[in-house]
Amino acid sequence: MRVEVDQPKCVASGQCVLVAPQVFDQDDEGIVQLLDAIPGPELDEDVRESAAICPAAAIRLVEA
Numbered sequence: 001m002r003v004e005v006d007q008p009k010c011v012a013s014g015q016c017v018l019v020a021p022q023v024f025d026q027d028d029e030g031i032v033q034l035l036d037a038i039p040g041p042e043l044d045e046d047v048r049e050s051a052a053i054c055p056a057a058a059i060r061l062v063e064a
Contacts, residue, residue, distance in 0.1 A: 002062040003047060005034045009058040016054055020046040024059075032058060 003023060012030025016023075023043060025033040039047055051059040 001038075001044065001047070001064060003034060003037050003039065003051075004060040004062060005032050006058045006060065007031050009056045011056040011058075013055050016050040016059060019050045019053065023047055024050060 005024075010030075010032045012026065012032075014026055014030060016032060017026055020039075020043060023034070023036045023039050023046070025035055027033055036043075048061065051061050
């Protein structure tokens with residue numbers, strides 16, 4: 001799967017970073033930063049959870 005983020009939609013809650021810190025980070029203002037657009041399959045569950053709990057729906061998963 002490929003991960004995409006919509007930074008303008010991000011509300012800086014940081015939930016994605018807490019669940020999948022290997023894939024997401026935050027800048028100085030708390031806006032999501034994508035560290036790995038194509039994470040390994042071992043991170044699938046964490047990435048899916050991050051997308052599901054994002055309060056702004058700023059994370060999109062594109063299935064390959």
